[in-house]
Amino acid sequence: MPEEKKQPSRAELLAHIRETYLFENLDEDVLQDLSKDLTWVSLEPGENLFHQGDHSDSTYLVIDGHLKVAINLDDGSEMFVGENKPGQLVGEMGVFTGQNRTASIYADTDGSAGLVKIPESGFSRIATSNPQALAQVGETIRQRLFRNQLAEMLPNLFGELDEETLND
Numbered sequence: 001m002p003e004e005k006k007q008p009s010r011a012e013l014l015a016h017i018r019e020t021y022l023f024e025n026l027d028e029d030v031l032q033d034l035s036k037d038l039t040w041v042s043l044e045p046g047e048n049l050f051h052q053g054d055h056s057d058s059t060y061l062v063i064d065g066h067l068k069v070a071i072n073l074d075d076g077s078e079m080f081v082g083e084n085k086p087g088q089l090v091g092e093m094g095v096f097t098g099q100n101r102t103a104s105i106y107a108d109t110d111g112s113a114g115l116v117k118i119p120e121s122g123f124s125r126i127a128t129s130n131p132q133a134l135a136q137v138g139e140t141i142r143q144r145l146f147r148n149q150l151a152e153m154l155p156n157l158f159g160e161l162d163e164e165t166l167n168d
Helices: 010-018 028-035 092-097 120-129 131-158 163-167
Strands: 039-043 048-050 058-064 067-072 078-084 104-107 113-119
Touching (some): 010 028, 010 113, 028 120, 058 092, 078 131, 113 120
Antiparallel strands (some): 039 113, 058 113, 067 078
């Protein structure tokens, strides 16, 4: 796991998460409480954030750079199935469901990435205090699980597929 670096201030981290669909409608008191748990994570190009199968202990908000999403195939290789861009959450599936990570996440090899780390305890507080956010996260999880399942099945049916086809 990459080293956490305290670069932006707590107020700056809070400003970033306040702009996301999951947190934009939360009361200021709830956000201030959550801000105590936020940390900054920097990834070098190609660096791994977490591996498929790891314990889901945090959700991350992409601030800078792009992340690549990969799943393990039966033959032991990895297939890249998507990417996460600034403003998107990463790792909420496992935190939300209590399951291990369903994919591996890497910083794009073309550049570094900066993320806000939201620990499981903070995410759980937010999800239980905001039913709308819970419904939105549930839909995001459903879409990502479906994408990952298709990415595992389609190569067996149609041969190797490129990332652009999987994202369409």
